[in-house]
Amino acid sequence: MDAFGNPDKDLEKKILVAHHNNDGLKLAELYAEAAYNTSNKNKACFFMVNAYTLALEYRHPKTQSFFQFLKKHAREN
Amino acid sequence: MEKTATLDKVCLPIGEAYGLPNEHYTCSSVFQEEKDILLFDKWSGLAVSAEIPNIGDAVPIHFQGTPLFIVRTKENKVKVFQNTCRHRGMILINSAKSIKGAIRCPYHSWCYSTDGNLISTPHVGGPGRNLHEEIDRSKLGLTEVRSHVWMGVIWINLSGNAPKFEDSMKELMDRWADFDRPLFHGGKESSFTIEIAANWKLAVENYCESYHLPWVHPGLNSYSKLEDHYHIEYKNKFSGQGTKVYQQLKDKEGNVFPDFSNLKAKWDTAAEYIAVYPNVLLGVHRDHAFAIILIPDGPEKTYEHIHLFYSQEDTPEHLRLRNKKQWRLVFDEDVPVVEGMQKGRHAVNFDGGRFSPVMDNPTHCFHFWVANEVQNGRIRKS
Numbered sequence A: 001m002d003a004f005g006n007p008d009k010d011l012e013k014k015i016l017v018a019h020h021n022n023d024g025l026k027l028a029e030l031y032a033e034a035a036y037n038t039s040n041k042n043k044a045c046f047f048m049v050n051a052y053t054l055a056l057e058y059r060h061p062k063t064q065s066f067f068q069f070l071k072k073h074a075r076e077n
Numbered sequence B: 001m002e003k004t005a006t007l008d009k010v011c012l013p014i015g016e017a018y019g020l021p022n023e024h025y026t027c028s029s030v031f032q033e034e035k036d037i038l039l040f041d042k043w044s045g046l047a048v049s050a051e052i053p054n055i056g057d058a059v060p061i062h063f064q065g066t067p068l069f070i071v072r073t074k075e076n077k078v079k080v081f082q083n084t085c086r087h088r089g090m091i092l093i094n095s096a097k098s099i100k101g102a103i104r105c106p107y108h109s110w111c112y113s114t115d116g117n118l119i120s121t122p123h124v125g126g127p128g129r130n131l132h133e134e135i136d137r138s139k140l141g142l143t144e145v146r147s148h149v150w151m152g153v154i155w156i157n158l159s160g161n162a163p164k165f166e167d168s169m170k171e172l173m174d175r176w177a178d179f180d181r182p183l184f185h186g187g188k189e190s191s192f193t194i195e196i197a198a199n200w201k202l203a204v205e206n207y208c209e210s211y212h213l214p215w216v217h218p219g220l221n222s223y224s225k226l227e228d229h230y231h232i233e234y235k236n237k238f239s240g241q242g243t244k245v246y247q248q249l250k251d252k253e254g255n256v257f258p259d260f261s262n263l264k265a266k267w268d269t270a271a272e273y274i275a276v277y278p279n280v281l282l283g284v285h286r287d288h289a290f291a292i293i294l295i296p297d298g299p300e301k302t303y304e305h306i307h308l309f310y311s312q313e314d315t316p317e318h319l320r321l322r323n324k325k326q327w328r329l330v331f332d333e334d335v336p337v338v339e340g341m342q343k344g345r346h347a348v349n350f351d352g353g354r355f356s357p358v359m360d361n362p363t364h365c366f367h368f369w370v371a372n373e374v375q376n377g378r379i380r381k382s
Helices: A009-020 A024-037 A041-058 A063-072 B002-008 B028-040 B170-175 B200-208 B317-344 B361-381
Strands: B044-048 B057-063 B066-072 B078-082 B118-120 B144-150 B153-157 B191-196 B229-234 B238-243 B271-276 B280-284 B288-296 B302-310
Touching: A009 A024, A024 A041, A024 A063, A041 A063, A041 B118, B002 B361, B028 B288, B028 B361, B044 B057, B044 B066, B044 B288, B044 B302, B078 B153, B153 B280, B191 B317, B200 B238, B200 B271, B200 B280, B200 B288, B200 B302, B200 B317, B200 B361, B229 B361, B238 B361, B288 B317, B302 B317
Parallel strands: none
Antiparallel strands: B044 B153, B057 B066, B066 B078, B078 B144, B144 B153, B191 B302, B229 B238, B238 B271, B271 B280, B280 B288, B288 B302
16 A cells, blocks of 8 residues: 555556456455555545445455445445 | 227227228337337236246346346346436346346446345445435335236336236136146247247237138148137237147157146147237147247337246156247248238228128237227327
8 A cells, every 4th residue: 555545556456457357256355455455544435335336246245344344434324 | 180080990890890000010100109008008028037037137128118127136026127227327237147246337336236226326425435415225226117927927017007917917817827827938948039020919910810720820720620719809908719629749659748737627628829918929738838928129020039838847858849849830830921911011002901700809809909099098198
Protein backbone atom coordinates (compact mmCIF):
# COMPACT_ATOMS: atom_id res chain seq x y z
CA MET A 1 0.00 0.00 0.00
CA ASP A 2 1.44 3.40 -0.88
CA ALA A 3 1.30 6.56 1.16
CA PHE A 4 -2.05 7.50 -0.37
CA GLY A 5 -3.73 4.22 0.53
CA ASN A 6 -3.61 2.81 -2.96
CA PRO A 7 -2.89 -0.89 -3.32
CA ASP A 8 0.67 -1.78 -4.15
CA LYS A 9 1.57 -2.40 -7.74
CA ASP A 10 1.65 -6.15 -7.26
CA LEU A 11 -1.85 -6.27 -5.80
CA GLU A 12 -3.11 -3.90 -8.46
CA LYS A 13 -1.70 -6.17 -11.13
CA LYS A 14 -3.40 -9.20 -9.57
CA ILE A 15 -6.70 -7.32 -9.50
CA LEU A 16 -6.39 -6.46 -13.18
CA VAL A 17 -5.58 -10.06 -14.06
CA ALA A 18 -8.56 -11.32 -12.05
CA HIS A 19 -10.80 -8.78 -13.80
CA HIS A 20 -9.43 -9.94 -17.13
CA ASN A 21 -10.10 -13.58 -16.22
CA ASN A 22 -13.54 -12.74 -14.89
CA ASP A 23 -12.56 -14.51 -11.68
CA GLY A 24 -15.10 -13.04 -9.29
CA LEU A 25 -14.17 -15.06 -6.24
CA LYS A 26 -10.51 -14.13 -6.55
CA LEU A 27 -11.45 -10.50 -7.16
CA ALA A 28 -13.52 -10.41 -3.99
CA GLU A 29 -10.54 -11.67 -2.03
CA LEU A 30 -8.10 -9.25 -3.65
CA TYR A 31 -10.35 -6.25 -3.04
CA ALA A 32 -10.81 -7.37 0.56
CA GLU A 33 -7.03 -7.62 0.87
CA ALA A 34 -6.72 -4.08 -0.47
CA ALA A 35 -9.31 -2.93 2.08
CA TYR A 36 -7.58 -4.58 5.00
CA ASN A 37 -4.17 -3.25 3.90
CA THR A 38 -5.03 0.41 4.11
CA SER A 39 -5.52 2.56 7.16
CA ASN A 40 -7.47 5.10 5.15
CA LYS A 41 -11.11 4.43 6.11
CA ASN A 42 -12.62 5.78 2.90
CA LYS A 43 -10.23 3.85 0.70
CA ALA A 44 -10.84 0.72 2.75
CA CYS A 45 -14.61 1.06 2.37
CA PHE A 46 -14.23 1.67 -1.35
CA PHE A 47 -12.35 -1.59 -1.76
CA MET A 48 -14.64 -3.43 0.60
CA VAL A 49 -17.73 -2.35 -1.33
CA ASN A 50 -16.18 -3.97 -4.39
CA ALA A 51 -15.26 -7.07 -2.39
CA TYR A 52 -18.75 -7.34 -0.92
CA THR A 53 -20.46 -6.86 -4.31
CA LEU A 54 -18.49 -9.65 -5.93
CA ALA A 55 -18.87 -11.82 -2.84
CA LEU A 56 -22.64 -11.46 -3.15
CA GLU A 57 -22.55 -12.44 -6.79
CA TYR A 58 -20.35 -15.48 -6.28
CA ARG A 59 -21.50 -16.52 -2.80
CA HIS A 60 -18.08 -16.07 -1.29
CA PRO A 61 -17.89 -17.64 2.19
CA LYS A 62 -16.75 -14.32 3.66
CA THR A 63 -19.70 -12.33 2.32
CA GLN A 64 -21.08 -11.76 5.81
CA SER A 65 -17.76 -10.62 7.19
CA PHE A 66 -17.38 -8.10 4.34
CA PHE A 67 -20.89 -6.92 5.06
CA GLN A 68 -20.09 -6.46 8.76
CA PHE A 69 -17.02 -4.42 7.83
CA LEU A 70 -19.18 -2.01 5.83
CA LYS A 71 -21.90 -1.96 8.43
CA LYS A 72 -19.39 -1.08 11.13
CA HIS A 73 -18.45 1.97 9.09
CA ALA A 74 -22.09 2.85 8.38
CA ARG A 75 -21.72 2.03 4.68
CA GLU A 76 -24.30 -0.78 4.69
CA ASN A 77 -27.31 -1.65 6.81
CA MET B 1 -64.69 1.95 -37.55
CA GLU B 2 -64.36 0.16 -40.85
CA LYS B 3 -62.18 -2.52 -39.24
CA THR B 4 -64.75 -3.12 -36.51
CA ALA B 5 -67.55 -3.47 -39.05
CA THR B 6 -65.53 -6.06 -40.96
CA LEU B 7 -64.98 -8.08 -37.80
CA ASP B 8 -68.72 -8.28 -37.19
CA LYS B 9 -68.90 -10.77 -40.04
CA VAL B 10 -66.41 -13.00 -38.24
CA CYS B 11 -68.66 -13.22 -35.21
CA LEU B 12 -71.72 -14.40 -37.11
CA PRO B 13 -72.88 -18.01 -36.68
CA ILE B 14 -70.46 -20.34 -38.44
CA GLY B 15 -72.73 -20.94 -41.43
CA GLU B 16 -72.78 -17.23 -42.22
CA ALA B 17 -69.41 -16.14 -40.87
CA TYR B 18 -66.31 -15.06 -42.73
CA GLY B 19 -62.78 -15.56 -41.50
CA LEU B 20 -60.59 -12.78 -40.20
CA PRO B 21 -59.65 -10.20 -42.83
CA ASN B 22 -56.23 -10.24 -44.50
CA GLU B 23 -54.91 -7.35 -42.42
CA HIS B 24 -54.94 -9.58 -39.35
CA TYR B 25 -52.24 -11.67 -40.98
CA THR B 26 -50.19 -9.17 -42.94
CA CYS B 27 -50.44 -5.72 -41.42
CA SER B 28 -47.82 -4.48 -38.93
CA SER B 29 -50.17 -2.11 -37.13
CA VAL B 30 -52.82 -4.82 -36.60
CA PHE B 31 -50.05 -7.14 -35.44
CA GLN B 32 -49.01 -4.56 -32.83
CA GLU B 33 -52.62 -4.10 -31.79
CA GLU B 34 -53.13 -7.86 -31.41
CA LYS B 35 -49.87 -8.11 -29.50
CA ASP B 36 -51.27 -5.85 -26.80
CA ILE B 37 -54.82 -7.21 -26.80
CA LEU B 38 -54.28 -10.92 -27.43
CA LEU B 39 -50.80 -11.63 -26.09
CA PHE B 40 -49.94 -9.10 -23.39
CA ASP B 41 -53.41 -8.89 -21.85
CA LYS B 42 -53.89 -12.68 -21.64
CA TRP B 43 -51.96 -15.62 -20.23
CA SER B 44 -49.45 -16.38 -22.98
CA GLY B 45 -46.92 -19.16 -23.22
CA LEU B 46 -43.34 -17.97 -22.82
CA ALA B 47 -41.12 -21.04 -22.34
CA VAL B 48 -41.01 -24.36 -20.53
CA SER B 49 -39.88 -24.69 -16.94
CA ALA B 50 -37.51 -27.48 -18.04
CA GLU B 51 -35.29 -24.76 -19.49
CA ILE B 52 -34.32 -23.84 -15.93
CA PRO B 53 -34.10 -27.21 -14.17
CA ASN B 54 -31.75 -26.22 -11.34
CA ILE B 55 -31.88 -23.62 -8.60
CA GLY B 56 -30.21 -20.44 -9.82
CA ASP B 57 -30.69 -21.21 -13.52
CA ALA B 58 -31.61 -18.09 -15.47
CA VAL B 59 -32.38 -17.64 -19.15
CA PRO B 60 -32.99 -14.34 -20.95
CA ILE B 61 -35.98 -14.35 -23.32
CA HIS B 62 -37.39 -11.62 -25.50
CA PHE B 63 -41.16 -11.78 -25.66
CA GLN B 64 -42.53 -9.58 -28.42
CA GLY B 65 -39.68 -7.13 -28.00
CA THR B 66 -39.85 -7.07 -24.21
CA PRO B 67 -36.64 -8.27 -22.57
CA LEU B 68 -37.45 -10.77 -19.83
CA PHE B 69 -35.62 -13.49 -17.98
CA ILE B 70 -36.85 -16.64 -16.32
CA VAL B 71 -35.16 -17.85 -13.17
CA ARG B 72 -35.46 -20.69 -10.68
CA THR B 73 -35.18 -19.04 -7.28
CA LYS B 74 -33.38 -20.27 -4.20
CA GLU B 75 -36.81 -21.46 -3.00
CA ASN B 76 -37.13 -23.56 -6.20
CA LYS B 77 -39.85 -21.35 -7.64
CA VAL B 78 -40.01 -20.29 -11.28
CA LYS B 79 -40.20 -16.52 -11.65
CA VAL B 80 -40.21 -14.14 -14.59
CA PHE B 81 -38.73 -10.67 -14.43
CA GLN B 82 -38.21 -7.80 -16.78
CA ASN B 83 -34.54 -8.09 -17.73
CA THR B 84 -33.63 -4.53 -16.80
CA CYS B 85 -31.79 -2.97 -13.89
CA ARG B 86 -33.83 -0.48 -11.88
CA HIS B 87 -30.91 1.94 -12.11
CA ARG B 88 -30.08 2.65 -15.76
CA GLY B 89 -32.25 0.08 -17.50
CA MET B 90 -29.24 -2.05 -18.38
CA ILE B 91 -29.91 -5.63 -19.49
CA LEU B 92 -29.05 -7.80 -16.51
CA ILE B 93 -28.70 -11.25 -18.02
CA ASN B 94 -27.26 -11.61 -21.51
CA SER B 95 -27.07 -15.36 -21.82
CA ALA B 96 -28.27 -18.48 -20.01
CA LYS B 97 -26.35 -18.85 -16.76
CA SER B 98 -26.37 -20.36 -13.32
CA ILE B 99 -26.66 -17.67 -10.67
CA LYS B 100 -24.60 -18.65 -7.66
CA GLY B 101 -25.48 -15.76 -5.39
CA ALA B 102 -26.86 -12.46 -6.59
CA ILE B 103 -27.74 -11.12 -10.01
CA ARG B 104 -25.20 -8.32 -10.53
CA CYS B 105 -25.84 -5.66 -13.12
CA PRO B 106 -22.84 -5.55 -15.47
CA TYR B 107 -22.95 -1.73 -15.58
CA HIS B 108 -22.78 -0.28 -12.03
CA SER B 109 -23.13 -3.59 -10.17
CA TRP B 110 -26.47 -3.11 -8.43
CA CYS B 111 -27.27 -6.57 -7.07
CA TYR B 112 -30.58 -8.44 -6.90
CA SER B 113 -31.56 -11.70 -5.24
CA THR B 114 -33.09 -14.39 -7.46
CA ASP B 115 -36.50 -13.48 -6.07
CA GLY B 116 -36.02 -9.95 -7.33
CA ASN B 117 -35.10 -7.94 -4.26
CA LEU B 118 -32.50 -5.19 -4.62
CA ILE B 119 -29.88 -6.20 -2.08
CA SER B 120 -26.87 -4.03 -2.80
CA THR B 121 -26.23 -0.65 -4.40
CA PRO B 122 -22.44 -0.26 -4.58
CA HIS B 123 -21.11 3.29 -4.20
CA VAL B 124 -24.64 4.69 -4.60
CA GLY B 125 -23.98 7.29 -1.89
CA GLY B 126 -20.49 8.08 -3.20
CA PRO B 127 -17.27 6.06 -3.23
CA GLY B 128 -17.34 3.36 -0.56
CA ARG B 129 -20.90 4.14 0.47
CA ASN B 130 -23.57 1.55 -0.35
CA LEU B 131 -26.38 3.64 1.08
CA HIS B 132 -28.17 6.85 0.34
CA GLU B 133 -31.21 8.08 2.22
CA GLU B 134 -33.12 8.71 -1.01
CA ILE B 135 -32.51 5.26 -2.42
CA ASP B 136 -35.02 2.90 -0.82
CA ARG B 137 -33.98 -0.57 -1.93
CA SER B 138 -37.25 -2.09 -0.77
CA LYS B 139 -39.01 -0.14 -3.53
CA LEU B 140 -36.50 -0.90 -6.25
CA GLY B 141 -36.80 -4.63 -6.72
CA LEU B 142 -36.90 -6.15 -10.19
CA THR B 143 -40.12 -5.72 -12.12
CA GLU B 144 -41.82 -9.09 -11.85
CA VAL B 145 -44.12 -10.41 -14.55
CA ARG B 146 -47.09 -12.48 -13.44
CA SER B 147 -46.34 -16.08 -14.21
CA HIS B 148 -47.68 -19.56 -13.64
CA VAL B 149 -46.36 -23.01 -14.51
CA TRP B 150 -48.87 -25.53 -15.83
CA MET B 151 -48.41 -28.49 -18.19
CA GLY B 152 -44.69 -27.76 -18.09
CA VAL B 153 -45.25 -24.35 -19.67
CA ILE B 154 -44.36 -21.01 -18.12
CA TRP B 155 -47.35 -18.77 -18.79
CA ILE B 156 -47.11 -15.02 -18.37
CA ASN B 157 -49.52 -12.13 -18.23
CA LEU B 158 -47.43 -9.09 -19.15
CA SER B 159 -50.10 -6.43 -18.66
CA GLY B 160 -51.04 -7.80 -15.25
CA ASN B 161 -54.71 -7.39 -16.20
CA ALA B 162 -55.82 -10.98 -16.74
CA PRO B 163 -57.82 -12.86 -14.10
CA LYS B 164 -55.89 -15.34 -11.96
CA PHE B 165 -54.40 -18.15 -14.03
CA GLU B 166 -56.53 -20.79 -12.34
CA ASP B 167 -59.65 -18.78 -13.14
CA SER B 168 -58.63 -18.10 -16.73
CA MET B 169 -57.85 -21.77 -17.37
CA LYS B 170 -60.41 -23.40 -15.09
CA GLU B 171 -62.39 -25.21 -17.79
CA LEU B 172 -59.32 -26.73 -19.41
CA MET B 173 -57.71 -27.56 -16.08
CA ASP B 174 -60.91 -29.38 -15.14
CA ARG B 175 -61.05 -31.18 -18.46
CA TRP B 176 -57.45 -32.30 -18.18
CA ALA B 177 -57.30 -32.76 -14.42
CA ASP B 178 -55.82 -36.21 -15.06
CA PHE B 179 -52.70 -34.54 -16.45
CA ASP B 180 -52.28 -31.97 -13.69
CA ARG B 181 -49.19 -33.68 -12.32
CA PRO B 182 -45.44 -33.46 -12.80
CA LEU B 183 -44.56 -33.88 -16.47
CA PHE B 184 -41.02 -34.92 -17.27
CA HIS B 185 -39.44 -33.15 -20.18
CA GLY B 186 -37.67 -35.62 -22.45
CA GLY B 187 -34.49 -33.56 -22.52
CA LYS B 188 -32.68 -31.84 -25.34
CA GLU B 189 -33.60 -34.47 -27.90
CA SER B 190 -37.26 -33.91 -27.08
CA SER B 191 -37.30 -30.27 -28.11
CA PHE B 192 -37.17 -28.70 -31.52
CA THR B 193 -38.11 -25.47 -33.22
CA ILE B 194 -39.80 -24.91 -36.55
CA GLU B 195 -39.69 -21.51 -38.22
CA ILE B 196 -42.69 -20.76 -40.37
CA ALA B 197 -43.24 -17.89 -42.76
CA ALA B 198 -46.75 -17.24 -41.52
CA ASN B 199 -48.76 -15.34 -38.97
CA TRP B 200 -48.98 -17.10 -35.61
CA LYS B 201 -52.77 -17.34 -35.80
CA LEU B 202 -52.59 -19.57 -38.86
CA ALA B 203 -50.57 -22.08 -36.82
CA VAL B 204 -53.33 -22.03 -34.20
CA GLU B 205 -56.05 -22.42 -36.81
CA ASN B 206 -54.35 -25.34 -38.51
CA TYR B 207 -53.67 -27.08 -35.21
CA CYS B 208 -57.15 -26.95 -33.79
CA GLU B 209 -59.04 -28.59 -36.65
CA SER B 210 -59.02 -32.17 -37.91
CA TYR B 211 -60.54 -31.34 -41.31
CA HIS B 212 -57.13 -31.23 -42.99
CA LEU B 213 -55.83 -34.52 -41.62
CA PRO B 214 -56.68 -36.87 -44.53
CA TRP B 215 -55.00 -34.58 -47.04
CA VAL B 216 -52.05 -33.14 -45.19
CA HIS B 217 -51.23 -36.10 -42.95
CA PRO B 218 -52.06 -39.14 -45.11
CA GLY B 219 -50.02 -41.35 -42.78
CA LEU B 220 -52.75 -41.00 -40.19
CA ASN B 221 -55.44 -42.42 -42.48
CA SER B 222 -54.53 -46.03 -41.77
CA TYR B 223 -55.33 -45.86 -38.07
CA SER B 224 -56.80 -42.48 -37.19
CA LYS B 225 -59.50 -41.62 -39.64
CA LEU B 226 -61.30 -38.33 -39.88
CA GLU B 227 -64.46 -39.87 -38.45
CA ASP B 228 -62.54 -40.90 -35.34
CA HIS B 229 -62.05 -37.27 -34.42
CA TYR B 230 -64.25 -34.89 -32.48
CA HIS B 231 -64.28 -31.14 -31.98
CA ILE B 232 -63.39 -29.47 -28.70
CA GLU B 233 -64.69 -25.95 -28.21
CA TYR B 234 -64.93 -23.66 -25.25
CA LYS B 235 -65.95 -20.19 -26.31
CA ASN B 236 -63.36 -17.47 -25.71
CA LYS B 237 -60.91 -19.90 -24.09
CA PHE B 238 -59.74 -22.79 -26.24
CA SER B 239 -60.59 -25.10 -29.09
CA GLY B 240 -59.16 -28.18 -30.66
CA GLN B 241 -59.75 -31.74 -31.63
CA GLY B 242 -59.67 -35.17 -30.08
CA THR B 243 -59.24 -38.66 -31.44
CA LYS B 244 -60.82 -41.82 -30.15
CA VAL B 245 -58.18 -44.15 -31.55
CA TYR B 246 -54.79 -43.14 -30.20
CA GLN B 247 -52.24 -45.92 -30.61
CA GLN B 248 -49.11 -46.04 -28.51
CA LEU B 249 -45.70 -46.00 -30.12
CA LYS B 250 -44.08 -49.45 -29.84
CA ASP B 251 -40.61 -50.76 -30.60
CA LYS B 252 -39.92 -54.18 -32.15
CA GLU B 253 -40.07 -55.85 -28.76
CA GLY B 254 -43.41 -54.25 -28.00
CA ASN B 255 -42.00 -51.78 -25.47
CA VAL B 256 -44.03 -48.63 -24.97
CA PHE B 257 -43.68 -45.48 -22.89
CA PRO B 258 -45.02 -45.92 -19.35
CA ASP B 259 -48.50 -44.47 -18.91
CA PHE B 260 -49.38 -41.58 -16.66
CA SER B 261 -50.80 -43.30 -13.61
CA ASN B 262 -54.47 -43.40 -12.62
CA LEU B 263 -55.88 -41.99 -15.83
CA LYS B 264 -59.57 -42.38 -16.57
CA ALA B 265 -60.49 -45.22 -18.96
CA LYS B 266 -61.26 -42.66 -21.66
CA TRP B 267 -57.54 -42.10 -22.14
CA ASP B 268 -56.86 -45.75 -23.02
CA THR B 269 -57.58 -44.83 -26.62
CA ALA B 270 -58.25 -41.09 -26.63
CA ALA B 271 -55.87 -38.21 -27.26
CA GLU B 272 -56.68 -34.52 -27.37
CA TYR B 273 -55.06 -31.56 -29.07
CA ILE B 274 -56.11 -28.17 -27.85
CA ALA B 275 -55.09 -24.65 -28.81
CA VAL B 276 -55.11 -22.62 -25.62
CA TYR B 277 -55.66 -19.03 -26.70
CA PRO B 278 -53.58 -17.19 -27.54
CA ASN B 279 -50.37 -19.05 -28.33
CA VAL B 280 -50.02 -22.46 -26.71
CA LEU B 281 -50.87 -25.70 -28.47
CA LEU B 282 -51.10 -28.68 -26.15
CA GLY B 283 -51.48 -32.39 -26.79
CA VAL B 284 -52.14 -35.15 -24.28
CA HIS B 285 -51.97 -38.92 -24.58
CA ARG B 286 -51.92 -41.77 -22.07
CA ASP B 287 -48.13 -41.94 -22.24
CA HIS B 288 -46.86 -38.52 -23.28
CA ALA B 289 -47.81 -34.91 -23.77
CA PHE B 290 -46.45 -32.03 -25.74
CA ALA B 291 -46.53 -28.29 -25.75
CA ILE B 292 -45.98 -26.01 -28.72
CA ILE B 293 -45.27 -22.42 -27.82
CA LEU B 294 -45.85 -20.06 -30.71
CA ILE B 295 -43.60 -17.04 -30.65
CA PRO B 296 -44.60 -14.48 -33.27
CA ASP B 297 -41.82 -12.53 -34.93
CA GLY B 298 -43.75 -9.90 -36.83
CA PRO B 299 -46.97 -10.45 -38.75
CA GLU B 300 -45.55 -13.00 -41.15
CA LYS B 301 -43.06 -15.08 -39.18
CA THR B 302 -43.53 -17.44 -36.24
CA TYR B 303 -41.32 -19.76 -34.27
CA GLU B 304 -42.90 -22.96 -33.03
CA HIS B 305 -41.01 -24.27 -30.00
CA ILE B 306 -42.03 -27.88 -29.47
CA HIS B 307 -41.41 -29.82 -26.26
CA LEU B 308 -42.28 -33.45 -25.48
CA PHE B 309 -43.04 -34.64 -21.96
CA TYR B 310 -43.32 -38.08 -20.39
CA SER B 311 -44.75 -39.69 -17.28
CA GLN B 312 -41.34 -40.52 -15.81
CA GLU B 313 -37.89 -39.02 -15.77
CA ASP B 314 -36.26 -42.11 -17.26
CA THR B 315 -37.94 -43.33 -20.43
CA PRO B 316 -36.24 -45.37 -23.19
CA GLU B 317 -34.10 -43.05 -25.28
CA HIS B 318 -34.74 -44.93 -28.56
CA LEU B 319 -38.48 -44.48 -28.08
CA ARG B 320 -38.08 -40.79 -27.25
CA LEU B 321 -36.07 -40.29 -30.44
CA ARG B 322 -38.67 -42.12 -32.51
CA ASN B 323 -41.47 -40.16 -30.93
CA LYS B 324 -39.71 -36.89 -31.69
CA LYS B 325 -39.14 -38.00 -35.29
CA GLN B 326 -42.80 -38.96 -35.65
CA TRP B 327 -44.09 -35.63 -34.34
CA ARG B 328 -41.51 -33.68 -36.30
CA LEU B 329 -42.83 -35.34 -39.47
CA VAL B 330 -46.42 -34.40 -38.61
CA PHE B 331 -45.58 -30.79 -37.77
CA ASP B 332 -43.36 -30.44 -40.83
CA GLU B 333 -46.26 -31.64 -42.99
CA ASP B 334 -48.26 -28.69 -41.71
CA VAL B 335 -45.70 -26.07 -42.72
CA PRO B 336 -46.54 -25.82 -46.46
CA VAL B 337 -50.27 -25.39 -45.81
CA VAL B 338 -49.78 -22.83 -43.07
CA GLU B 339 -47.34 -20.89 -45.23
CA GLY B 340 -49.66 -21.30 -48.22
CA MET B 341 -52.53 -19.71 -46.29
CA GLN B 342 -50.20 -16.85 -45.38
CA LYS B 343 -49.37 -16.24 -49.04
CA GLY B 344 -53.09 -16.36 -49.79
CA ARG B 345 -53.66 -13.49 -47.36
CA HIS B 346 -51.92 -11.18 -49.82
CA ALA B 347 -54.72 -11.69 -52.37
CA VAL B 348 -56.47 -8.34 -52.21
CA ASN B 349 -59.88 -9.77 -52.90
CA PHE B 350 -59.73 -12.62 -50.41
CA ASP B 351 -62.64 -12.01 -48.08
CA GLY B 352 -61.51 -14.03 -45.09
CA GLY B 353 -63.00 -17.23 -46.44
CA ARG B 354 -66.08 -19.26 -45.52
CA PHE B 355 -66.12 -22.05 -42.99
CA SER B 356 -67.45 -25.57 -43.25
CA PRO B 357 -70.38 -25.41 -40.83
CA VAL B 358 -69.56 -28.96 -39.75
CA MET B 359 -65.78 -29.29 -39.85
CA ASP B 360 -64.40 -25.83 -39.06
CA ASN B 361 -66.04 -25.18 -35.70
CA PRO B 362 -62.82 -25.06 -33.65
CA THR B 363 -61.28 -22.63 -36.17
CA HIS B 364 -64.36 -20.43 -36.11
CA CYS B 365 -64.26 -20.54 -32.32
CA PHE B 366 -60.73 -19.08 -32.46
CA HIS B 367 -61.66 -16.46 -35.07
CA PHE B 368 -64.63 -15.45 -32.95
CA TRP B 369 -62.36 -15.01 -29.94
CA VAL B 370 -59.83 -12.92 -31.88
CA ALA B 371 -62.52 -10.73 -33.45
CA ASN B 372 -64.38 -10.29 -30.20
CA GLU B 373 -61.26 -9.41 -28.21
CA VAL B 374 -59.92 -7.03 -30.85
CA GLN B 375 -63.28 -5.29 -31.14
CA ASN B 376 -63.53 -4.92 -27.38
CA GLY B 377 -59.95 -3.69 -27.24
CA ARG B 378 -60.67 -1.05 -29.85
CA ILE B 379 -63.71 0.09 -27.93
CA ARG B 380 -61.68 0.36 -24.71
CA LYS B 381 -59.00 2.34 -26.51
CA SER B 382 -61.45 4.72 -28.15
